[in-house]
Amino acid sequence: MHEFGMLMNGVATLAANPMALLLSLVGVALGIVIGALPGLTATMGVAILLPFTFGMDPVSGLLMISGVFFGGVYGGSVTAILLKIPGTPAAAATAMDGFELTKKGMAGVALGTATLSSFLGGMASILVLIFLAPVLAGFALEFSASESFALAVFGLSIIASISGKSVVKGLIAGFLGLLIATVGMDPMGGFPRFTGGYTELFNVPFIPVMIGLFAAAEAFKSMEDPKVRLGMAAALGRIIPPWATYKSLLGVVSRSSILGIVIGIIPGAGSDIAAYVAYNEARRFSKTPENYGKGELGGVAACEAGANGCTGGALLTMLTLGIPGDAVTAVMLGALTLQGLQPGPLLFKEHGDLVFTLFAGMIFCYVGMLVLGLGSLRFMGRILQMPKSVLTPVILALCVVGTYAINNSLFDIGIMLAAGVAGYFMQKWDFPASPVVLALIMGPMAEANFRRALSLSGGSYDFLYSRPITAVLLTVAILTMLLPLVKRWRAERAGVSGGPVKATK
Amino acid sequence: MKGYRLLTGAVVGVLATASLIAGAQAADYPTKPIELIVPYAAGGGTDLVARAYADATKKHLPQAMGVVNKTGGGGAVGLTEIMAARADGYKVGMGTVEITLLPHMGVARFSVDDFTPIARLNAEPSAITVKADAPWKTIEEFLADAKANPGKVRIGNSGTGAIWHLAAEALQNKTGLTFNHIPFDGANPAVTSLLGGHIEAVSVSPAEVSSQVAGGQLRMLAVMADERSKAFPDVPTLKEKGIDLSVATWRGIVVPKKTPAPVVETLRKASKAAAEEPAFREQLAKMNLTWAYADGPEFGAAMQKDNAFFKDLMTKLGMAK
Incomplete structure (x- = not known):
């Protein structure tokens, strides 16, 4: 219980530093706003804030940055649920069920569930970070290229379960995403592929495509509808979900949190992957998998708990090993070194008191996020009552500004608009957008790591079955792809129509 | 004729003034x-x-x-x-x-x-860093092992064509050895892979491995610079070891x-x-x-x-x- 004692000391130190508490709340609030705006991500928020923290004491500065990180991961869900504008890639998963719930007039409960689940997932991850950090740090190092490849393949196998009405159309969309993902710098050879001479295309422009497919496409579509207000202009309803409802989600939330923490620890895998994997597993274990994609609270809870579960996991490897697990923690690593704290094996020994003060502050950040989130939801829900003639142009303007902000590039805006037009027709013809986004996340990861694993092994394919984590993940991926087909086949043989996944509508 | 001269004079005058203004603008820089x-x-x-x-x-x-x-x-x-x-x-x-x-x-x-x-x-110079529990204590032992096992020693870098890849290639070129170059998406993943023992060495800068070297998990064998690094005065340069090579970003x-x-x-x-x-x-x-x-x-x-x-x-x- 050494950790517990240290944590209590940390709480005491923190309580004597009201400025740090205030700044962490400011950080959380900023993070929620940044996360909610499309294009502005937690990474960017943290990077912009970084110079302002130079002059602060280490605890205040780092807690403010943590606040932006946590709030940024959560904030994406608000606009994803209300307007189907995912502020972050992880929130694209939340939007699948969240927006359907809004259409059903259950926006309030969906937002409340998202907030509570983000809080629980995040808290769980911070507690793991505090008590199990040294034990779990070694796990990150087990992950080499072959394991990351297997994880990406597993991620791709999820396409089947997020395809919505038609698995075939979902697969078509997924393959389209994989094709787009081959544009850019070759991950191993270092030469440009399919870029047509545009240096802007060297990196797959992932976020502009996502903003276009979801937000811009939705805005285009809403112009068709002659109604002045959105269909769900009804009152927001209750926000905090009834205990009886939420109780049934606790299983999903705890499973998703664990998944999020594990994925957060894995280097190179972040909250976007966690959200999709958590969604897939929630659906797999659900008694009513057919409701997923049509407005299921479990889907929202899983994505949010998974995405926020990542935060503690990513911090864990950054603090104990000095290796950032994702882009946000890479910037935070810079913030720590600038404060004279060298993350890595020596941090806990040399600055133990400070580290545990930070941990106490991170718990405070999450509590702050819960309070700020629940407090502001009713206000944010007013968006739905805005006339469409105002809302649609505002959404489009946000898409353009947000896209420009990523790289200060007009080229990206063109990509976003093209993706918006494509997304509009995909909606018309019932092609789901989520598989494209998933393929854009997983495709480059799978390709680069497969080829890296091959060069690590000197050209031998043995790594596919000789490494335990790789073999397990690949097996799970194959099962994920085949099980629905087997189930359908058996259902057809038994003469019963239906089954968990219907191939056609 | 006179009019023509006047015009020329006017043009020259305007040009001269313009260049003067331009000069003055440069002198005021930045406004x-x-x-x-x-x-x-x-x-x-x-x-x-x-x-x-x-x-x-x-x-x-x-x-x-x-x-x-x-x-x-x-x-x-x-x-x-x-x-x-x-x-x-x-x-x-x-x-x-x-x-x-x-x-x-x-x-x-x-x-x-x-x-x-x-x-x-x-x-920042390039540095050859290995795991602390690796068998090589000096750069000579490391290079000798690479010579005995051509193509077996895996050196992680920050991407093909990036500076640390070229540093490792330059070392290979200078010494006549053959390494297996593994590109990663930046220096951090390469260091992670080295910590996990999936590769033998990295060629990234001292700054990018400093916390792990300080923590006793990694060992720096040599830096590719003209002078030793101030932060790691015990690590020799390649020049001291008779290999005339400095690569830096x-x-x-x-x-x-x-x-x-x-x-x-x-x-x-x-x-x-x-x-x-x-x-x-x-x-x-x-x-x-x-x-x-x-x-x-x-x-x-x-x-x-x-x-x-x-x-x-x-x-x-x-x-x-």
Whole structure:
């Protein structure tokens, strides 16, 4: 219980530093706003804030940055649920069920569930970070290229379960995403592929495509509808979900949190992957998998708990090993070194008191996020009552500004608009957008790591079955792809129509 | 005839006045805020150096410098923007070693001659680092093992064609050995892989492994520099071991080629003063970065030297286009 004692000391130190508490709340609030705006991500928020923290004491500065990180991961869900504008890639998963719930007039409960689940997932991850950090740090190092490849393949196998009405159309969309993902710098050879001479295309422009497919496409579509207000202009309803409802989600939330923490620890895998994997597993274990994609609270809870579960996991490897697990923690690593704290094996020994003060502050950040989130939801829900003639142009303007902000590039805006037009027709013809986004996340990861694993092994394919984590993940991926087909086949043989996944509508 | 002369005189007069005004404008420089283009993402090493520099110039320039990140193309997008900027000194750039790499790969529209160097601020050598429990205690043992097992020793780098890949290739070229080069998406994943024992060594800079070396998990065998690193005085240079090789990345301020001389002068003076600010040096030290100020001409000579070196190396590797 050494950790517990240290944590209590940390709480005491923190309580004597009201400025740090205030700044962490400011950080959380900023993070929620940044996360909610499309294009502005937690990474960017943290990077912009970084110079302002130079002059602060280490605890205040780092807690403010943590606040932006946590709030940024959560904030994406608000606009994803209300307007189907995912502020972050992880929130694209939340939007699948969240927006359907809004259409059903259950926006309030969906937002409340998202907030509570983000809080629980995040808290769980911070507690793991505090008590199990040294034990779990070694796990990150087990992950080499072959394991990351297997994880990406597993991620791709999820396409089947997020395809919505038609698995075939979902697969078509997924393959389209994989094709787009081959544009850019070759991950191993270092030469440009399919870029047509545009240096802007060297990196797959992932976020502009996502903003276009979801937000811009939705805005285009809403112009068709002659109604002045959105269909769900009804009152927001209750926000905090009834205990009886939420109780049934606790299983999903705890499973998703664990998944999020594990994925957060894995280097190179972040909250976007966690959200999709958590969604897939929630659906797999659900008694009513057919409701997923049509407005299921479990889907929202899983994505949010998974995405926020990542935060503690990513911090864990950054603090104990000095290796950032994702882009946000890479910037935070810079913030720590600038404060004279060298993350890595020596941090806990040399600055133990400070580290545990930070941990106490991170718990405070999450509590702050819960309070700020629940407090502001009713206000944010007013968006739905805005006339469409105002809302649609505002959404489009946000898409353009947000896209420009990523790289200060007009080229990206063109990509976003093209993706918006494509997304509009995909909606018309019932092609789901989520598989494209998933393929854009997983495709480059799978390709680069497969080829890296091959060069690590000197050209031998043995790594596919000789490494335990790789073999397990690949097996799970194959099962994920085949099980629905087997189930359908058996259902057809038994003469019963239906089954968990219907191939056609 | 007279009218013609009058016209000529008027034209000459106008031109002279115009050039005088232009000269006066250059002398007044800067009259509005200056944009500092950083070709890499906010929060990264290059960005942090740029922000610290912009902060330090506040005392030495009448106008503020604002950092603008233009990412993409492994630096090509931002560097192209600097090259193509109006040469009036209001758009300056953070140049990096990629100025001398990208043109040879056929992925950039600029060359090293499109920039006027103002000041080098920072430089980091390549270093060969292995796991602390690895069998090699010295660089000689490491190289001997690589000689005995050609192609078996895996060296992780930060991406094919990136500076640390070329450093490892240069070492291979100099010593006649064969390594297995493994590209990663940046230096951090390469270090992670080394910690996990999935590769034998990395060729990234000392700063990028310093916390793990300090923590006793990794061991640095040699640095590819002319002098030993101040942070790791016990680690020998390759030169001491009889291998004449120095490879380093650098970051410094550059402007488009045609920038008028008075503007360049103003920027050089301000950059020198800013680089010598104790706050700036302290900021770099905190990030484990090496302060390596060099004035324009000296910086330019180093750029030309690197350019020739990498052109030659990349042609040998078959990477040049």
